[in-house]
Amino acid sequence: MKAALKAxxxxxxxxxxxxxxxxxxxxxxxxxxxxxxxxxxxxxxMTKQRRDSLKQFISANRQDLAAIEQFELEVISExxxxxxxxxxxxDLIEAAIRNESASSMRDMGxxxxxxxxxxxxxxxxxxxxxxxxxxxxx
Numbered sequence: 001m002k003a004a005l006k007a008x009x010x011x012x013x014x015x016x017x018x019x020x021x022x023x024x025x026x027x028x029x030x031x032x033x034x035x036x037x038x039x040x041x042x043x044x045x046m047t048k049q050r051r052d053s054l055k056q057f058i059s060a061n062r063q064d065l066a067a068i069e070q071f072e073l074e075v076i077s078e079x080x081x082x083x084x085x086x087x088x089x090x091d092l093i094e095a096a097i098r099n100e101s102a103s104s105m106r107d108m109g110x111x112x113x114x115x116x117x118x119x120x121x122x123x124x125x126x127x128x129x130x131x132x133x134x135x136x137x138x
Contacts, residue, residue: 011068015075022046040121043080047073048124084122092118093131105136
């Protein structure tokens, strides 16, 4: 934040303030200091919100607002762990299905519960969910 202030980088400073305000708000709400995992959950939620907004702005032909959302997404992603590749996600899904002895859609909750701590913040959970559904339905 100090570097953005010194460089007079107002868009970056604004995005960083958004991140910090969201974290501080959660700390005030829960009245405790957040762990790294809790902060990652907040960042993932912010990323999802920005992606949804970006899609809506692009479909409404609001390129000015879409550019702001895209920039905020890039700043938020700098503070998230490195994303998993599709092959890594597939391997984790296969291992979770084997570990949970999942054979049908009824077992989807168990598979998601075992995967979530490993994947949280490193992959889009909706894409992971659709991959699990495809594997369990076949």
